[in-house]
Amino acid sequence: MQDFLEFRSISKGYPGVQALSDVSFSVRKGAVHGLMGENGAGKSTLIRLLSGDQSADEGEILIDGEAQSYRSVRDAFRAGVIVIHQELQLVPELTVAENLWLGHFPGKGGVIDRRRLIRIVGEKLSEIGIDVDPSAKIASLSIGERQMVEIAKAVMLDARVIALDEPTSSLSSRESEILFALIERLRSNGTVILYVSHRLDEIFRLCDSLTVLRDGKLAAHHPDISKVTRDQIIAEMVGREISNIWGWRTRDLGTERLRVDTISGPKLKTPLSFSVRRGEILGFFGLIGAGRSEMTRLVYGADRRHQGTVTIDGTTVPADSPPQSIRAGMVLCPEDRKFDGIVQGRSIEENMAISSRRHFSPFGILDLKKEAELADRFIAKLRVRTPSRKQDIINLSGGNQQKVILGRWLSEQGVRVLIIDEPTRGIDVGAKSEIYEILYELAAQGMAIVVISSELPEVMGITDRILVMCQGRIAADIARADFDERRILAAALPDVPTEQVQPS
């Protein structure tokens, strides 16, 4: 089969960073091509170049043998390229239907026929198998639902090339299945798909061929994925062998540390209760919209509670103030790094020290040396790829931003309860195991850790106990000894009758 999409010696630099240098590879028609690499390896940059949003310093992109010289997103669209970026790109104030058509509104003379628009979108969505109301505002959807809308956008407009940048990072297995089915369909239509992911399972399941990037250079190109192994890819990506990413080991669990008693809130009607012991890593699993993130925000005091109490070591934590929660020893690493995590316009250093600096700032006066030390320590420990700690966080790759946010909380002192919502969203395999190691270390020191994850292998791999949530309720409480993939999934699915468990 002939090559349909080709990258020819592409180079792209940013101030202080050579994001891509001399990258060349090609993809056959009708192939799903995987793109892998560590955080900051240049995957998203490559995709941005393909989307027409930015242009390469050197090199060219060929589609169907034709060199493309497009200079805007519209040009790329005309050439048949659609890109789903790593960060969600939706307009919260507009409806699902309007977002799907944004930039390509059909209709005569610029006048929009709203009813027709909603009808068409409704039909398309149900045909694809995505269950969202076309007239709902994006702002009212959960992240997962928004991700599905993004995907629908790519599928609805007939494209010759579709690039997906970590589409499953906020999807749970059920939604991922919908996506995979869509990809199968597109492949059979001859569409070229460029697929970026850090999840090896997906890569092996979907892709026909694979390219690995490392430090902006081509590390390996595999025209046939069946000829490579997992370990080989990992080694190409991170430059070393990683035998066992989970690395879980037994720990002594202490007395009860965190107790959550019948809390409920605006989006979580049924009161929830659970507790976590010293040294325990508790996992929360569920489908999109199961209410896990909502639960963490209520516990942390980020949203206003309707009722219920949270106690740490027997002391009640004030209800609706994150600063007070932090002072009581509880921290939350939020799910949505773009809106709740990073502080744009500020450096890595400042983003890390924002909370912990109060411990070493006498009379509110900063200790710049300590802040620098702290930043350097976690940049090294979490392998953040950046030219300097002074770099504006917005210029980091998605995964590296996530690492900085993690660093913010891992550097906090006196933490007794650590809640992490999707800890490794968008983080590469190499750094993942480092992060897990840190979590085990903290747990061993007696910290109570709550991990929310949509990645089943991860929850099963690193936690001591799993609470499965379904439609805002805790549907199952499973100890590590009883971990079983089918049982957990069954509890998470709303349509299957589930065993009701007493909250512990």
Added chain:
Amino acid sequence: MTSLKKLLLGEQGLVVIFAVAFAIVALTVPNFLTERNMLGLLQSVVTIGIVACTMMFCLASRDFDLSVGSTVAFSGMAAVMASNASGSILIGLVAALLCGGFVGLVNGVVIAHFRINALITTLATMQIVRGFALIASDGRAVGINDPSFYQLALSKFLGIPTPIWVMGAFFVVFGFVLNRTVFGKNTLAIGGNPEASRLAGVNVSNMRIWIFALQGLVCAVAGVLLASRITSGQPNAATGLELSVISACVLGGVSLAGGRAAMTGVIVGVLIMGIAENVMNLLNIQAFYQYVVRGLILLLAVLLDNLRSAAAGRRS
């Protein structure tokens, strides 16, 4: 009880609150609900109302325009001077539209292409344009030679003066444009998330240029009507208009963070501003106290609207 609450705090809450306030004022303030006063009231908000139409687009796309007052004055001057010189009102009108459109275009190009902050750009053009108006007229008002120019403002249709009709037409047209056209949706999209709009293929910088150019043209219309009403082109006219117009829009629920706007809201905002002024004068409130009252009304109006949306947010 709950249905009343629902009505007050619902989608159209601001309109309902406004209707209630209007009824109270109508019942308690003498001379308020007379035909004459109503027409006077409407005429007094013509400039604000017309300019608010495009300011709504400007704010909805997360921009800002401080130059509207100067542009109104400048294009009014241009209309008077051109029609005096040529003897034709039509030429005056065209001159005004050219001037207004040009100012808007310059704003748009500087903001969209050179990526200069809209606040600073329009603050600069506000001064430059005011300077031009003053230079052109040597700082003095220019009288209108042809009395039929006055007719623009004085003529009536069905008993209602032309400027009010014009304002009404603008409300209808721009309401339609906002909700029912690609232009309107793109405006809201740019304001809601400029990055996403750009990546979706909306030509953001063209849109911004268009919005500013439109704003300039609309200011020109307001300027011509104003000149006709005050029977002269005045270089000092409409100072401070920008803040009144922006207040009216924000009162009407247009978000300064972009992405949110509604024509009904803006109309209500414009009317609130006009009624406050009108009632204070009817009640003979002292000038200094008018400042305080004006400020309090502004606060109260947004506060009520905020309570409303807070309540709406909590409801689920």
Added chain:
Amino acid sequence: MTSLKKLLLGEQGLVVIFAVAFAIVALTVPNFLTERNMLGLLQSVVTIGIVACTMMFCLASRDFDLSVGSTVAFSGMAAVMASNASGSILIGLVAALLCGGFVGLVNGVVIAHFRINALITTLATMQIVRGFALIASDGRAVGINDPSFYQLALSKFLGIPTPIWVMGAFFVVFGFVLNRTVFGKNTLAIGGNPEASRLAGVNVSNMRIWIFALQGLVCAVAGVLLASRITSGQPNAATGLELSVISACVLGGVSLAGGRAAMTGVIVGVLIMGIAENVMNLLNIQAFYQYVVRGLILLLAVLLDNLRSAAAGRRS
């Protein structure tokens, strides 16, 4: 060549550009670089300079304060009236600080707790406070009884008038607060992403209240110095100050989108505004043309700064 370019387009580019412009002006405009003129220039920017210190915090935290002009006038009035009544300048000072701080506190509480848009809130307090100043004085200037009050502005230290020292001290203190304290960093964080800052443990609403209260206090200081300079409390003083101060800040690179601010930038911004005014008068530019020139300088200054950052962005 390239090192020159690097210098111009580097971190301190604005300062370098400013220095070059200053040198050109000093060489070409007669009487500019005399000691007398320099002192006069600095004195003329005292009010803007002092208020810009806290406005920088306000803008950096993504807020906005239009009430500064009114607050300066009101607290100046308060100082004069209180010291006239009590015979003690100290009491006058305290009264001014109380008034200014109170206005700021009200702004802060309304904005942070009732979550009302800062633009509208301060537009409202701007009018209310101006109203109070007019009511308190019945619209008239209030003369200072105790001549030693004038000494605040007239006294000198090392040949430089006190107000300039005060402004300098504010620059140093607020520069330190911005860069070297938790307060400053939290301000910038709030501006960068308020929600993320809240979740990271910054008490966002307290911070905002503090910033506005501080702004009020600083306005009071500016108001007292102004009253002392013009030997009376004038209810109409400092109108339009808000726009000058915000312009100075934005010229100095403070981002209206929040999260970016630097004291050196603001100082340069303040000086640019002052020098422009000063040079135009030295060169005897006509009043109407001054409008145009003022606008053009504003545009040019941000344009240069923008080119600089664009070039910095492209550099690799």
Added chain:
Amino acid sequence: DVKIGFIVKQPEEPWFQDEWKFADVAAKEKGFTLVKIGAEDGEKVQSAIDNLGAQGAQGFIVCTPDVKLGPGIVAKAAANELKLMTVDDRLVNADGSPIEDVPHMGISATKIGEAVGQAIVDEVKKRGWDMKDVGAIRVSYDQLPTAVDRVEGALSVLKANGLPEANIFDAPQAKTDTEAALNASTIVLNKNAGIKKWVAIGLNDEAVLGAVRATETVGIPADSMIGVGIGGADSAINEFKKPSATGFFGTVIISPKRHGYETALNMYEWIANGKEPEKLTLTAGQLALRDNYEAVRKDLGIE
């Protein structure tokens, strides 16, 4: 019952406050209602007249923001069937000729300026200065036509008495407050450090005060400065009350009493008794100095 409107262009200015105050006195005496409205620009005047019409007023007095608004105001008044009088500033037609049908009471801006100029000339002679050595600060606010007329009036007298054109220095105010005048004047003084004797004129007391403050900051003694203001409101009186004389030599007081009280009274008579007022009444300004200001004020009926 009679209802009369009184529209002024700058309601915050003490001058207009006083006019209103004296009109109120007339209202109390005669028992009519006075509606006071501030209207800073042409558009506001239009709606103010509509507003008065709606309230059922029978007539109004206006100090217009701009004299060129004449035809519009006349038409609006006619449309609302309101009697119309003007105060301070006389309405003009599009061609610049005064609208003579409308009764007017006022003082021409040029005349006031000339009074200022004369006062300065007299004092210069008294102090024995040579006009050639004297610098004149023209604190200007050219956006306002009245301001131009006032300072030009004063300058014409100064020039007629030997002040060289080259000794006149423009200090443009960015705003009409003292600080702006102070900043602009400081520059003039610094630029011409060689000139030791100064006079200052401006739109009003506040403007001249700014110039006086500027001489103080650069160290010019009070007896080398002659500033004469216009208005005679509190900011001027404050200067006279200071323990030692400042460079603020005097002010031309124009009486808000006649302008406020008499116009209101005339309008009342016109409405109630059909007695039409004089078409044109001109009032005069009177110079007040540090030692006679109280007498002058009493004379003019202020206090």
